[in-house]
Amino acid sequence: MAKLSIHTDEKKSKISRNIYGNFSEHLGRCIYNGIYVGENSDIPNVNGMRTDIVEALKAIKLPVLRWPGGCFADEYHWKDGIGPKETRKKMVNTHWGGVVEDNAFGTHEFLEFCRQVGCEPYINGNVGSGTVQEMSEWMEYMTFDGVSPMADLRAKNGHAEPWKVKYFGVGNENWGCGGNMRPSYYADLYRRFQTYVRNYGDNRVFRIACGPNSDDYNWTEEVMRIAGNYMNGLSLHYYTVPGTWEKKTAATGFDTNMYYETIRKALYMEELITRHTEIMSRYDPEHKVGLIVDEWGTWYDVEPGTNPGFLYQQNTMRDAIVAAVTLNIFNAHSDRVVMANIAQLVNVLQSVILTEGEKMVLTPTYHVFDLYKHHHDATLLNSHLETEGVYAGVPNLTVSASEDENGVVHITLANISADTAYPIDCALTGKKYNTASARILTNSIGAYNDFDHPEDVNITDFDALTLENNNLHFNIPACAVMEITVS
């Protein structure tokens, strides 16, 4: 019996809906043959954007989408991606497979995709190979409402009205693919570049600085010391890589040991956030700067026979558990973590959607984002869970609980154990609750959906729970993620 208590009268931070964000890069089949198929495609689309993908993302209420990279961002020159498509400049995508990028998907297309999905755009600017003027003009092009060279150019390209663009990243991984800089050099560049990322009219920009690579605490220290007063957010990148960067492992067909090892590595996010937050709090005790985990997720070998530069991988129940435990960590730290963007949206790394021609599958990870969507902008509740270890430092269960604006409580619980179900005794304190319902995602650790079996792993209603005198009782099966709703 595992004991869980939810203290509904002990309210904590607001869980920003942006924690449930995603990331789309010009990489492999994320954009082309992913979200964008072009207006002339036989695949149903609106202005070139796949309708089935747009609808699937609306269903999980995707709040924010980062673009155009990633490493691609610091090689991207936005003016190459505007104007008539036939005259747009072609370039080599040197990072990702050396393929020709014809710039058919640019600023107008990205903002159109966000409009259709109903999510906020998060644009990542180019510091590594770009200029201050180029970055400054991009913001003017997108958001200035008046007469100016860039606003006039935007109108000439068919969009007289300015867009709203709140989230703007000043460089990506500038410690690596974004220029191999040292932190003090980047921090000074950041101060300079961000000066010219202007607020036009009522468009207030939330400026995000390039933060550390996983446990590079010195980067956080230096960038916060030199530039902390000039930013709204600092990014953190951490990938769960079973094996090593040089020798990764397969996305499917793994054993139980590899499963637990993957979850152990995913749970390292807790230590990373805690330690980076400690540093940030020394320079920013008032939490004015948010931690933005704008790249996270699993990274395996590519699927056999696919382009190694395209990073296409399958997605199993193991990925669902990684997503569930990571999102529970973000919720727990929502006083500092104000945005996160899993990598990446479609057909790349830990994707929520995979496509093949006109076929589309929703991955186990997608279903976790569905189970967690009621945490968006809800208030985190204090909770306590008794756990036991199932593998080196890996607990059997993790949880989050929140209260939405109508007073409804949503609990997300993950059972990490590969083979053991647990009876749960959950006490709710605070006020009287009368009804409870639940949904569940459960299967064997290696189960996945593919184009012939798109619904093998899916959410089902879970009726085997009781609520008596504010006590919930149920059994959570092995390798499962649940959402429990109490009102």
Ligand code: AHR
């Ligand atoms: O998501 C794939 C790549 O991982 C991104 O382009 C880069 O920022 C990171 O190293």
